[in-house]
Amino acid sequence: MNELSLEEAQKIILQSQKILSEQKLKSPLEDTLSNIEHLGYIQIDTISAVERAHHHTLWNRNENYQSSHLDTLVENRQVFEYWSHAAAYLPMRDYKYTLIRKHAIGEGKQRHWYDKDEVLMSEVLKRIEQEGPLMAKDFESTKKKSAWASKPTKRALEYLFMQGDLMISSRKNFHKVYDLTERVLPSDIDTKTPSHEEYIRFLIISYLRANGIGQASEIAYLLKNTKTYVSKILKEMESDKELMIVQIKGTKYYSLPNAIDLLNQSFSKKRVKILSPFDNFLIQRKRMLELFDFDYKIECYLPEAKRKYGYFSLPVLWDGKLVARMDCKAERKTAIFHIKHLAFETDFSLSLEFKIAFQKEVELFMTFNACRKLELHQVTPNLIKKDLQDMAIFPSF
Incomplete structure (x- = not known):
């Protein structure tokens, strides 16, 4: 059994999710x-x-x-x-x-x-x-x-x-x-129904390929009547050396045998990523809390009075950590991008390196959303708001 630090586990997950990947193909x-x-x-x-x-x-x-x-x-x-x-x-x-x-x-x-x-x-x-x-x-x-x-x-x-x-x-x-x-359907697509075991093995391998490490409950997420079968096949695959077990903070996870190799591959964490609430990386909120210490809930389904961060807050990734959430609205008719609430985690310290990376990513995200002007409405904690005032994209808040 391999013992992984939390930071090592996070690197394997991020590498597997290709969020920070710079690999490019032909087009x-x-x-x-x-x-x-x-x-x-x-x-x-x-x-x-x-x-x-x-x-x-x-x-x-x-x-x-x-x-x-x-x-x-x-x-x-x-x-x-x-x-x-x-x-x-x-x-x-x-x-x-x-x-x-x-x-x-x-x-x-x-x-x-x-x-x-x-x-x-x-x-x-x-x-x-x-x-x-x-x-x-x-x-x-x-x-x-x-x-x-x-x-x-x-x-x-x-x-x-x-x-x-x-x-x-x-x-x-x-x-x-x-x-x-x-x-x-294309004529060459396989339309033979797989056996139940083939299907479960497919779920396991697909999940671990994309997520690096996982447990039966995560692999069977929102798939009714599959967790028991997933647990059984996981044990069989581990016994046959098709999978390996890693331990993180005393908790056991499964991984593909080559997942550990991702620790030897370099990737740049020094880029901000503004994530969708439905991104594959963080769709399982319990997993995010346990492995990234990020307690995230989407609040668009809550009454406005009960929202803490806003209608559609987007998690912000920096240096391999989830450090903030941005409640955003792209007003496409006026080309104005509203950050209604930018809320940082309580232990986050704003650095010059982050500010440069954050400004670059916000500008890219605005363009992606067909917006040219930015309006920032609220920052938490308020002290960080002053630290953002020297950024060119926030000229007048």
Whole structure:
């Protein structure tokens, strides 16, 4: 068993997540695909206070990322939309591992959040067969209580999507365009349903590749009825030397055998990264608290009076640590980027090195959000506000 310091564990995690990676392939589009394939999924989210989470997460790993990349990769049939622990873009090469969930939903073994209306689903499917790709709004009707009212047909579309009859062939203004699965899948994709053991091994290897170290509960995060099987297969893989155990602060984690090699690879921690709340790196809040001592909760789902940091606070990474959170709003019509609340951790000391890196990253993030002017409204603790006043991007607060 390898004993790792907390700092060593953090380096392995950050290296595995490729947040600070400077590796470049032949083109920005290839970099984007490589990141999706390495991470295993990119969560999709609709909140648009700043650039949506799927774009934000990829931009943080590819400075030349363009929002058109995802559309292009979907069009090229290299990625597709389905469910990970949440709605996500997934690598097309991993398609077959979605079949277990799809079959379970189709056979009624796993409950979907909508009731099954087989008559309406059949009608919806027939229309798409005959007319080609359609959006939910294509089924709208002006008739009251019509079977084609948008809400029931949207549910039917989603049910057909979740059980695998339909796929998302593209999006138009962020609206899903549904088509028959056989018209979307590349002809060379493996569609053989994996065994349950193959599926669990896939979950384990995918998670550890992207996250460096992990426990059964983390690997099975929001995947119902999998933790027991994950625990069993983890022990078998460890016994067969496919995995190794590392210990951090007295707690055992699993890792791939080559994870320790990441400690010998250099990477620059001296860059600020402004992260999405739905970034793969920090989506598991308990893990962030235990391994990075960062107690993070997204507050957009709370009443305003109960928010401590703001509606959509973005964690700030610096020197391998999570040191602050920024509640941001990109006002695109006026090109003004609002930092409504910039809150630093209580033990953080502002250095000149941080200020230079922070200014650079904020400027890049503003450009990414199509903004030219910055307004900073509140800083916590207030003493740090004075230390920021000599920064060119904060001329008049």
